[in-house]
Amino acid sequence: MKVVFLGVGEACDERYPNVSIWLRNHAEGADRSILLECGFTVPPLYWRHVTDPNELDAVWISHFHGDHCFGVPAMLLRFWEMGRTRPLTVIGREGIESVIVSGMELAFPKFMSRFEYPLEFVEAAAGRDLHVVGHDWSFAENGHGQPDLAVKITDGNSSLFYSGDGAATPESLNLARGCGLVIHESYMLEEVTAGHATVRQNIEFAGKAGAGILALVHVKRDERRKRSEEILQLAASVRDIRVSLPEPGDMVEL
Numbered sequence: 001m002k003v004v005f006l007g008v009g010e011a012c013d014e015r016y017p018n019v020s021i022w023l024r025n026h027a028e029g030a031d032r033s034i035l036l037e038c039g040f041t042v043p044p045l046y047w048r049h050v051t052d053p054n055e056l057d058a059v060w061i062s063h064f065h066g067d068h069c070f071g072v073p074a075m076l077l078r079f080w081e082m083g084r085t086r087p088l089t090v091i092g093r094e095g096i097e098s099v100i101v102s103g104m105e106l107a108f109p110k111f112m113s114r115f116e117y118p119l120e121f122v123e124a125a126a127g128r129d130l131h132v133v134g135h136d137w138s139f140a141e142n143g144h145g146q147p148d149l150a151v152k153i154t155d156g157n158s159s160l161f162y163s164g165d166g167a168a169t170p171e172s173l174n175l176a177r178g179c180g181l182v183i184h185e186s187y188m189l190e191e192v193t194a195g196h197a198t199v200r201q202n203i204e205f206a207g208k209a210g211a212g213i214l215a216l217v218h219v220k221r222d223e224r225r226k227r228s229e230e231i232l233q234l235a236a237s238v239r240d241i242r243v244s245l246p247e248p249g250d251m252v253e254l
């Protein structure tokens with residue numbers, strides 16, 4: 001499983017685009033491509049890598065904040081402009097279809113009826129296991145201001161956990177157990193903030209989960225500007241887990 005960090009930032013960072021993780025894998029006899037999150041700064045990052053409008057199989061949206069879902073209209077529009085024909089699966093919590101359809105109508109009124117590719121919406125919920133685009137998916141509620149689902153995706157050999165936004169919960173920790181890669185929102189280094197996680201908490205979380213790699217994403221812009229060195233020093237001091245603060249374009253192979 002190839003994991004590319006297209007974007008790693010929070011909502012309003014002028015230096016780091018919105019967090020978005022692109023998974024590519026060969027599963028059940030086919031190449032699979034899945035985008036985790038599609039915030040307003042994400043579509044150009046994807047299009048720098050891809051020229052085939054049919055390449056993407058599925059988009060996962062963890063919660064309905066703009067830095068996680070407001071890029072979907074531009075993505076869908078460009079698929080249509082480039083002549084996409086394959087169905088696109090959009091997975092997200094209850095309400096995903098109405099959020100995406102109304103977002104599309106607001107951004108590009110009446111264009112959706114002209115699409116020549118179907119959109120297939122799949123509703124995710126904590127405790128509801130799914131099998132979508134050749135992978136097993138499971139979910140847990142995370143602790144964020146806007147209801148957010150953490151997700152575990154596995155191909156039977158490798159598994160990854162991605163928190164979406166927010167602080168860990170007992171349920172999200174259970175979900176993360178056994179995942180080789182934990183990608184966690186890390187808003188602050190150590191200052192506890194309601195609805196967000198810290199780097200220190202996430203190192204403990206990844207240790208409990210037994211992860212080999214922890215990727216810290218969605219760091220608050222001022223925190224990343226002022227405290228990157230401290231974060232990197234702390235990361236380097238951790239034994240048994242490879243802790244990374246990815247830059248846009250970085251890749252991990254599981």
Ligand SMILES: [Zn+2]
Pocket residue numbers: 010011065067068165218
């Ligand atoms: Zn966010």
Ligand SMILES: [Zn+2]
Pocket residue numbers: 063065144146165
């Ligand atoms: Zn959020």
